[in-house]
Each structure stands twice: as structure tokens, then as C-alpha cells.
Amino acid sequence: MTALSEVPTPALILDLDRLERNLRRMGERASSLGVGLRPHIKTHKCLEIARMQRDLGCSGLTVSTLYEARVLAENGFDNLTWAFPVVLSRLDEANQISREVDLGLVLDSMEALRALEASGQPFRVWLKVDCGYHRAGVDPESPLARELARRLDDSSRLHFEGLLTHAGHAYKTESRDELELVAEEERSSLVRLAEALRDEGIEVPAVSVGSTPTMSVVEDLAGIDEMRPGNYVFYDLMQAHLGSCSADDCAVTVLASVISSQPGTEHCVIDAGALALSKDSLSVGDGDTTFGEVLETSPRTRPTTTAHVRSLSQEHGVVDSDLPVGTRVRVLPVHSCLTVACFDEYVVVRGDRVVDRWKVWRGR
Ligand SMILES: Cc1ncc(COP(=O)(O)O)c(C=O)c1O
Known part of the structure; x- marks a missing residue:
């Protein structure tokens, strides 16, 4: 069993105690709110975590x-939602799965809708609704929302699964x-549309919502059947900044070494x-941009005022502290989903002990 101090850098470090706590807590939240939990695995891309x-x-x-x-399908998982507007050039592959x-x-x-119907396959289909993010999804007040729902409900081939949304604009809240408010808007706009459709005789089997920020604070999910947060498994600097978690909940860090420090x-x-x-950044208290917070250094060279990664090139990160070459640092990333997607494996630790290595399944 290796000690963390022996792991070559850069490495993606996963704190197993924190991961377990985050998984348990969101599971408890979903149960107490009376909804199913269908986690988004794009954050971790990892079979071991999906099994947990x-x-x-x-x-x-x-x-x-x-x-x-x-x-997931090849490893014994079932009941999956591809929560991305369907890519029409991949219908054959979707059909195989x-x-x-x-x-x-x-x-x-x-x-x-026409392409799915023309394929002749009995696809299960969710209607994506825009609850305020304005990225993708139909306007819930629009005739198009009703028209698509009706055609899905009437289709002899396709199975209408229900309404689905993602409140990505939660990431812009201050x-x-x-x-x-965004969490409530995510819930209420979908419930209103579901009720209007049901009043018109359209069967809406389920309503699915979810982002980590909204699902971390929401207190009422009346009318909702399932939540789909993803990032909550690890959280990150952005989530701590938004108030979805505390810094102590953040479960992935990047272990790195100082490679240059000029007098x-x-x-x-x-x-x-x-x-x-990744290049995701955040504006922090001092008005500056950070690409990651330096959490600890080893050996401890001095009591640090918080250090940050202030600029990036492909493989270099510039930290606003003159730490000596060879110092090892742990960096809390701004956006754990994108950070994880940069690595092939997690170095899984309990405290300072490496207890496992898990593959990150990257691909498209
Ligand atoms: C459609 C959809 N559902 C759920 C999620 C999970 O949200 P989060 O990453 O905030 O947990 C995302 C994230 O981008 C998403 O696009």
C-alpha cells in the first residue's frame, strides 16, 4: 500500500471518506424529499462509483x-437516461444499446421527433424543457412544448417517458x-407544464429535474418524480462558492509538484x-480569477495565506506563491467534472493512504 507522499504527479486524488459521505447525504435528501435519485455519472465516469x-x-x-x-450497459447496469439532446447521427448506436x-x-x-419516428425503433423518449437556463429545451409555455408532448403521447412506436429539465442557470446565482428561487422555478415550471398536459389528456409518466446546486438546497419537490444531480459526488470550489457544500465536502483534488520557482x-x-x-475559472473575493485553490503544501514551507492557480497553459499552472521546487501541493479544482475528464484514473485515498486506483472511462 503506497503513501500519498510517494505518488508521482500530477495525479487525481479521490478522498473516499468524503465521497461516501456525499453519496449517502444526497441519497438521504432524495428519500426525504420523496423522489428517486438518478445520478448523472458524467462527473465521475467510474464504474466503482456507479456501483456505490x-x-x-x-x-x-x-x-x-x-x-x-x-x-455501463456492458458492465451490468440498466435503466439509463442519455440526458443530452439526441444526436441524430448516432441513432443506430443508441438503438443497439x-x-x-x-x-x-x-x-x-x-x-x-420525426427522425426517431422514422427510425421505426421503440425508443423511450423524454421531452427536454427549458426551466430558465436557456441552453436547450422547449419553452414550457410554447405551443411547441404541447405539440411535441402530444406527438410523443400519440406515437405508436415511441414511449413517452415524461418531462426533463436541468437548471444550469443555478451556477450563475450570487x-x-x-x-x-432557481430551484423552485425548476420544480414549478415543470409541474405547471405537466399539469397543463394532463388537463389536455396527455399522459405524463414522470417529471425529472436536477442540478447539484438546486438539489443541494431545495426543500420541496412536490410533483417531481426524480432528481439527477451529478457533481455532488465530489463537489468543488465552484459548489463551495455557491453554497451547495462546504470546502470539507470536496472529494477530488489534483496532486501537483512545484517544477519552477525563480528568485x-x-x-x-x-x-x-x-x-x-481544465480552463474553468472562478472570480474569488479579491476580485481575481482562480483556476484552483492550493489546499496544502508538503513539506509545509510556511503558514500560507491561501494560494491560487492564477493562470494556465497546457501543462503549466502558475501559483501566486513562491514555493520552492519539489514542494507538493494539492489543488482544489474549480470544476471537478472537467478536471476528472482530464485524467485516466483516480488515486483513491483514505487520509494519506492510497487504497485503490479506479479507471476514468473517458470517451464519446
Ligand atoms: C441534463 C443534465 N442533467 C443533470 C446534470 C447534472 O447537474 P450537475 O452537474 O449540476 O450535478 C447536468 C449537468 O450538466 C445536465 O446537463
């Missing part, structure tokens, strides 16, 4: 790519009150650049 989620009783899993769906496991597809256009300068360079941390 299944063992904790999740109702199914959400994926963002057909590759994720295929890996659908023959092996239950796979829900998502659409928000008449073009996609206070807990604002976040709670007379106030910065050093680490071996974790954009291809380790």
Missing part, C-alpha cells in the same frame, strides 16, 4: 454520452436566496495546467 450509487438504491443512472451508456438495456433519449425539436519572483509553476485542472 446503485448499492445505495438509486433508481437508475444518467449519462451524457453514448460511450458512458455503453460502458436500447436492445440490451432500458435507455431513455431526450429531444426538444420536431426534427428529432446568493442562497437566489439559488433557492525575485512571487510565483511558482506546478505540473498541473489546463490539461489537469
Whole structure:
């Protein structure tokens, strides 16, 4: 068994105690709110974590790519939702996977509906609704929303699974009150549409919502059947900033080494650049941009005021502290989903002990 101090850098470190706690807590939240939990696995892309989620009783899993769906299907998972507007050039592949496991597809256009109908396959289909993010999804007040729902309900081939949304605009909120409002808007806009459709005689089997920020604060999910948070397994600097979690809940960090530190300068360079941390950034208290917070250094060279990664190139990260070459640091990433997708494996730790290595299944 290796000690963390012996792990070559850069490495993606996963704190197993924190992961277990995050999984348990969101499971308890879903049960107490009376909804199923269908976690989005795009955050972790990891079979071991998907198994933990299944063992904790999740109702199914959400994926963002057909590759994720295929890996899960080949490893004994069933009941998957590909929560991404369906890619029409991949219908044959979606069909193959659908023959092996239950796979829900998502659409928000008449073009996609016609293509699915023309395929002649009995696809399971969710209607994607825009609850305020304005990225994808039909306007819940629009005639198109009603038209697509009616055509899905009437279809002799397709199975209408229900309404699905994702409140991505929660990431733009600046206070807990604002976040709670977005969570309520996510719920109420979908419930209103479901009621209107049911009043018109359209059967809406389920209503699915979910982002980590909204699901971490929501107190009422009346009318909702399932939640689909993904990032909650690890959280990150962005989530701590939004108030979805505390810094102590963040379960992945990037272990890096100082590789250059020039006399007379106030910065050093680490071996974790954009291809380790991603280019997602955050404005922090001092008005500056951070690409990651330096959580600890080893050996402890000085009591640090908080250090941050301030700029990135492909493999270099520039930290605003003049730490000596050879110092090892742990960086809390701004966006754990993108950070994880930069690595091939997790180094799984309990405290300072490496207890396992888990593959990150990257692909499209
Ligand atoms: C459609 C959909 N559902 C659920 C999620 C999970 O949200 P989060 O990453 O905030 O947990 C996402 C994330 O992008 C998404 O796009």
C-alpha cells in the first residue's frame, strides 16, 4: 500500500471518506424529499462509483454520452437516461444499446421527433424543457412544448417517458436566496407544464429535474418524480462558492509538484495546467480569477495565506506563491467534472493512504 507522499504527479486524488459521505447525504435528501435519485455519472465516469450509487438504491443512472451508456450497459447496469439532446447521427448506436438495456433519449425539436419516428425503433423518449437556463429545451409555455408532448403521447412506436429539465442557470446565482428561487422555478415550471398536459389528456409518466446546486438546497419537490444531480459526488470550489457544500465536502483534488520557482519572483509553476485542472475559472473575493485553490503544501514551507492557480497553459499552472521546487501541493479544482475528464484514473485515498486506483472511462 503506497503513501500519498510517494505518488508521482500530477495525479487525481479521490478522498473516499468524503465521497461516501456525499453519496449517502444526497441519497438521504432524495428519500426525504420523496423522489428517486438518478445520478448523472458524467462527473465521475467510474464504474466503482456507479456501483456505490446503485448499492445505495438509486433508481437508475444518467449519462451524457453514448460511450458512458455503453460502458455501463456492458458492465451490468440498466435503466439509463442519455440526458443530452439526441444526436441524430448516432441513432443506430443508441438503438443497439436500447436492445440490451432500458435507455431513455431526450429531444426538444420536431426534427428529432420525426427522425426517431422514422427510425421505426421503440425508443423511450423524454421531452427536454427549458426551466430558465436557456441552453436547450422547449419553452414550457410554447405551443411547441404541447405539440411535441402530444406527438410523443400519440406515437405508436415511441414511449413517452415524461418531462426533463436541468437548471444550469443555478451556477450563475450570487446568493442562497437566489439559488433557492432557481430551484423552485425548476420544480414549478415543470409541474405547471405537466399539469397543463394532463388537463389536455396527455399522459405524463414522470417529471425529472436536477442540478447539484438546486438539489443541494431545495426543500420541496412536490410533483417531481426524480432528481439527477451529478457533481455532488465530489463537489468543488465552484459548489463551495455557491453554497451547495462546504470546502470539507470536496472529494477530488489534483496532486501537483512545484517544477519552477525563480528568485525575485512571487510565483511558482506546478505540473498541473489546463490539461489537469481544465480552463474553468472562478472570480474569488479579491476580485481575481482562480483556476484552483492550493489546499496544502508538503513539506509545509510556511503558514500560507491561501494560494491560487492564477493562470494556465497546457501543462503549466502558475501559483501566486513562491514555493520552492519539489514542494507538493494539492489543488482544489474549480470544476471537478472537467478536471476528472482530464485524467485516466483516480488515486483513491483514505487520509494519506492510497487504497485503490479506479479507471476514468473517458470517451464519446
Ligand atoms: C441534463 C443534465 N442533467 C443533470 C446534470 C447534472 O447537474 P450537475 O452537474 O449540476 O450535478 C447536468 C449537468 O450538466 C445536465 O446537463
